[in-house]
Amino acid sequence: MLQRFNLLMIATCGGLAVASCGSPMSESTALTTTLRIMETSDVHGQLLSYDYFAKAPKHGQGLAATAALIAQARTEQPLNILVENGDLIQGSALADYAVADFPVAQQTHPIIAMLNALEYDVANLGNHEFNFGLEYLAQTYRDANFPVLSSNVRSTAATPVALTERLTDIAWLERSVAHPQQPNQSIPLRIAVVGVLPPQIMQWDHHHLHDKIAVDDMLSAATAAVQRAQQQGADLIVLAAHTGMPQDTSKPEDDEQTGWLLAGIKGVDALLLGHQHKVFPGTDVYDLLPEVDTERGTVRGVPTVQPGVYGSHLGVIDLQLQYQDGAWQVREHKVATRAVIETTAAVPELEALVAPAHEATLAFMERPIGRTQQPLSYQTARWQASGAVQFVQRAQLWQAQQLLAAAGLEPLPVLSAAAPFDAAFSADDSATAVAAGTVTRGALGDLYRYPNTLDVVKVTGAQLKAWLEQSAKGFVQHEQGTDDCWAVVNPNFPHYNFDSILGLNYHIDIRLPEGERVQALTYQGQPVTDAQAFYVATNNYRANGGGDFPGLDGSQTVLRGADTLGDILLRYMDALPEKTYEEKLEKHWQVIGCGGRI
Ligand SMILES: [Zn+2]
Ligand SMILES: [Zn+2]
Structure with a gap:
């Protein structure tokens, strides 16, 4: 794993740890740093910049190309986390090939292999993860080197054990920031990632799910998980919500697109949206809703991002953090979506990694x-x-x-x-x-x-x-x-x-x-x-x-x-x-x- 820490500003007190300074640190001596949160969502199995129906390259999409943006964003900001927000394993010819033909019981699913290579920190589940049943879901994520998250899917007695064991309701990402004067000392930064998906999966995939899992509504489940994360000592809470917000309307309430309501949960430091395949900030899709700032990328004051579809964009939220009086505070934020464009070259190692699955997909079509x-x-x-x-x-x-x-x-x-x-x-x-x-x-x-x-x-x-x-x-x-x-x-x-x-x-x-x-x-x-x-x-x-x-x-x-x-x-x-x-x-x-x- 890469070591991911960064220090922007030098604290001046001389104690062993900043928190143990004799007096509370003043504004000018506070330790500050920036955490970069990167999001992909709704990749839908689109690993390459290729259209299997047209049998031709297709620019502007594909996770192997988004990966170039991820590498760049990591270089710029070494203290970072990379979050996948769902609708990952369904929606492309390659994903269909994998369902029909790939020996997922024996080998690492090509999509998960790519996420492992990209060193994702956590993957929240989306609705489409459930399209092929719970056994396939558990097998697909079996070899993931990262936590698989859902805070509103509940296991029942009939849930396959493999899935129950794989799912977590809070993903803990531990980072540390080096102490300015004590190179051997570091200040821990505990990030909790909470994740939800639309409870409508119980309708959409009724035949797979109706007697095997239960799904709570997103607002109450996320609220409860955020509270648990706070009680368990989270320094920062990121809400990965596989949901969007109502469009073309000023009415913010919707039980499938609940992003606006979720932004109102106290304690959420950053909100990652998806499911709607929209790009935010930078577009006018949510302009009619109250308290949405599409320039700053905030919803009800919470930094919020949504990165399109098929790997078209990387969502980036930078949180400027300050450590003072033994606690991390968010001082400022910057939100952006970065687009994969025609000249964005895919990462060759990742293309090579999925080349066998690509060839198999061409034949499959x-x-x-x-x-x-x-x-x-x-x-x-x-x-x-x-x-x-x-x-x-x-x-x-x-x-x-x-x-x-x-x-x-x-x-x-x-x-x-x-x-x-x-x-x-x-x-x-x-x-x-x-x-x-x-x-x-x-x-x-x-x-x-x-x-x-x-x-x-x-x-x-x-x-x-x-x-x-x-x-x-x-x-x-x-x-x-x-x-x-x-x-x-x-x-x-x-x-x-x-x-x-x-x-x-x-x-x-x-x-x-x-x-x-x-x-x-x-x-x-x-x-x-x-x-x-x-x-x-x-x-x-x-x-x-x-x-x-x-x-x-x-x-x-x-x-x-x-x-x-x-x-x-x-x-x-x-x-x-x-x-x-x-x-x-x-x-x-x-x-x-x-x-x-x-
Ligand atoms: Zn989707
Ligand atoms: Zn979705």
């Missing part, structure tokens, strides 16, 4: 994961029902039905809304398509490149009609009608906002003005009434108001899934009989006024 009986194409999805959109809709429906059953909500009809992400605006345009036959992992990933997650909203029949009217703006009006459906696709309306809703039958009459185009709207053969209630599986972007769909602003959301839709597509295919997608293309909506349909 070419591997068949199932079959489809029909082509899954977005080509004509802007004017007729599409195989690719329906595959996504069916996968969303499959996942939503499981989540709804686990949550025990009132039974209602469940629909599924999705848009074509890479369709065509004209017959000559290319678009993403998977041919009928064997489907590889890489091909399926191509269908859904956005890191969206699944949300379920509860809406009325009237809201459904308004939803579809918004999509119908994807056509330009043609009062007489035309043979050519390409001619009426609105080129200014993005593909990702052209939702269709599986489970409903309807027409879009492009001869009519906007707002009056959705006709013959039925559910199971019956007209949809304004007051009828439905669940709709959709993505988090749409559910939270993306695309300005009327009546969708996040408040209709009844369930939030944690997995990306890319993952859901994979798991859906894997769960199909014979891993074969046999659904016929259901032509549940039609454009009236083009292509001969009048």
